[in-house]
Amino acid sequence: MLRVMAEGDAFEAVVAAHHAEIHRYLVRITAHASDADDLSQETFLRAFRAHRGLAPDANVRAWLFAIATNLCRNHFRGEKRRRLAMAAAGAEPAPVGGRPDGHVLLQETGARVDAILTALPMRQRLAFTMRKLHDLEYDAIGASLDCSAETARAHVFQALRKIRRGLDDVAIASTEPRT
Amino acid sequence: MSAASSTCREIEPDLVALAVGEAEPDAVLKVEEHIAECPPCMRELHQYRAVEGLVADLRRTPLPGADATLARAQLESRLSDLRSRLVSFGLFDSPLGPMLIARSELGVSMVEYVESEAKAAARLGRLTGAAVVESRAQTEAFYQDLLDYLQGRRTRLDWPLDLRWARSDFQRRVLDATAQLPYGAVTSYGHIARDIGAPSATRAVAQALRWNPMPIVIPCHRVVGSTGDLIGYAGNKVSLKQQLLALEGVPVVTHGALQVERRAMYVRYLAEAEYCLPTCGELPSMPLTRLTLYGSRARAEAAGLAPCASCRPDLHPMST
Numbered sequence: 199m200l201r202v203m204a205e206g207d208a209f210e211a212v213v214a215a216h217h218a219e220i221h222r223y224l225v226r227i228t229a230h231a232s233d234a235d236d237l238s239q240e241t242f243l244r245a246f247r248a249h250r251g252l253a254p255d256a257n258v259r260a261w262l263f264a265i266a267t268n269l270c271r272n273h274f275r276g277e278k279r280r281r282l283a284m285a286a287a288g289a290e291p292a293p294v295g296g297r298p299d300g301h302v303l304l305q306e307t308g309a310r311v312d313a314i315l316t317a318l319p320m321r322q323r324l325a326f327t328m329r330k331l332h333d334l335e336y337d338a339i340g341a342s343l344d345c346s347a348e349t350a351r352a353h354v355f356q357a358l359r360k361i362r363r364g365l366d367d368v369a370i371a372s373t374e375p376r377t
Numbered sequence: 378m379s380a381a382s383s384t385c386r387e388i389e390p391d392l393v394a395l396a397v398g399e400a401e402p403d404a405v406l407k408v409e410e411h412i413a414e415c416p417p418c419m420r421e422l423h424q425y426r427a428v429e430g431l432v433a434d435l436r437r438t439p440l441p442g443a444d445a446t447l448a449r450a451q452l453e454s455r456l457s458d459l460r461s462r463l464v465s466f467g468l469f470d471s472p473l474g475p476m477l478i479a480r481s482e483l484g485v486s487m488v489e490y491v492e493s494e495a496k497a498a499a500r501l502g503r504l505t506g507a508a509v510v511e512s513r514a515q516t517e518a519f520y521q522d523l524l525d526y527l528q529g530r531r532t533r534l535d536w537p538l539d540l541r542w543a544r545s546d547f548q549r550r551v552l553d554a555t556a557q558l559p560y561g562a563v564t565s566y567g568h569i570a571r572d573i574g575a576p577s578a579t580r581a582v583a584q585a586l587r588w589n590p591m592p593i594v595i596p597c598h599r600v601v602g603s604t605g606d607l608i609g610y611a612g613n614k615v616s617l618k619q620q621l622l623a624l625e626g627v628p629v630v631t632h633g634a635l636q637v638e639r640r641a642m643y644v645r646y647l648a649e650a651e652y653c654l655p656t657c658g659e660l661p662s663m664p665l666t667r668l669t670l671y672g673s674r675a676r677a678e679a680a681g682l683a684p685c686a687s688c689r690p691d692l693h694p695m696s697t
Contacts, residue, residue: 209456217452221445231442238445239452246456250465250512308438311431330397330432355393362428 209246216259217242219332220266226327227270229287237273241266260338267324267342274320314364318357325353384411385418392418396425464507467516468497472527473617478516484537485519488591490614504542529624532560534594544588551585558599561625561676563637565603567666583609598622603665607635626672642670643677643690652677657688
């Protein structure tokens with residue numbers, strides 16, 4: 199049927215436009231390529247089942263993030279499982295030593311940020327990743343996390359505070375105050 | 378930030394907002410005024426800006442494991458499998474009561490009378506292996522056609538059908554043969570059995586139609602017992618069968634049971650190209666297993682039949 203074919207193509211376009219980004223988001227959250235593979239597939243299979251019910255002007259990207267985020271939260275539900283995932287991802291704070299050159303310093307600082315992110319409460323980490331690494335609007339993040347845009351913003355800011363505090367003992371060579 | 382200063386504490390959220398570029402203009406002013414007087418908060422702002430720089434680095438850093446090629450290929454394969462199994466359904470009110478309409482990408486796969494949601498769920502459960510989702514949007518067009526049909530504005534439901542969930546090849550053949558029965562025509566289970574080359578399988582035909590996954594669309598209401606009795610419709614809903622036949626102009630009378638009034642119907646013998654008056658030749662004594670009955674000349678002629686050259690129904694039409 200032509201009508202069915204057209205809808206199939208429409209979903210193809212959704213996959214083409216968003217799969218890579220959703221996968222990247224899931225790699226960032228799970229720290230496991232194989233988990234991200236599974237969860238991204240599940241995200242799009244769920245989306246396929248439900249996309250016909252979407253309003254024509256719906257924000258498909260935000261909606262996909264919401265599905266992926268829910269799957270992540272289920273995935274990590276249970277503290278034990280989460281700890282195992284973190285251990286497997288090698289998410290220990292990287293040691294900071296000596297006076298390395300700028301490049302290495304940056305890498306180490308990056309690892310430090312990674313470690314702080316991994317240790318964040320899940321909602322803060324999800325909110326931070328959606329906002330700061332994928333540029334989602336706060337209302338979309340709120341919809342993903344079942345909270346208000348204001349609360350979503352509070353999660354992001356809380357994450358920023360923790361990163362900022364975590365960097366207290368690290369020299370941020372390239373970004374020292376210039377005044 | 379000086380822990381002692383309540384101003385510093387109050388201004389901190391705006392300071393973070395300013396650092397990440399999200400502060401409102403009046404908040405920007407407030408923070409700028411404050412940090413001009415407060416070196417610790419000035420330092421704090423720089424630190425947050427440094428964090429922004431790190432976040433920007435994080436975005437640029439290649440992500441190990443971010444190659445989605447394999448995941449995408451697996452997704453495509455699972456999507457194509459899901460697409461072929463996906464069945465959307467809707468529940469609708471109709472003049473015959475609540476109805477379930479379900480369709481796949483191939484066509485309509487189920488139309489059922491359902492008194493309750495539990496019954497609908499049980500019916501959908503028969504679609505073994507299907508991925509079932511509720512979608513009024515996907516089924517609404519069929520519902521509108523169905524309403525038109527039930528209100529007499531349409532005499533055909535020439536929808537694409539998906540008979541993958543038929544119970545057997547035998548049932549599929551019975552359903553196919555039944556689907557050929559035109560609007561306003563009636564025949565018997567035995568006739569369908571002959572049609573599909575299994576003349577002794579009358580009971581099996583009746584069973585196959587008992588499990589018709591889409592009554593109305595596959596018009597099993599046009600199939601009656603060899604005596605003309607309206608038997609076996611949707612369990613015990615013979616009155617629905619009567620309503621559907623009445624809609625098509627088929628006369629139904631009560632002779633003990635509900636019966637089509639064959640004396641008031643035009644007749645086709647087996648696969649002949651003509652239609653006759655019910656009194657033509659041996660027809661009155663012939664069992665319905667060899668006959669198809671039509672409620673009117675118009676219906677017989679719409680089915681492509683010519684008037685019989687001996688009894689001339691065109692010259693001696695029955696009074697209606």
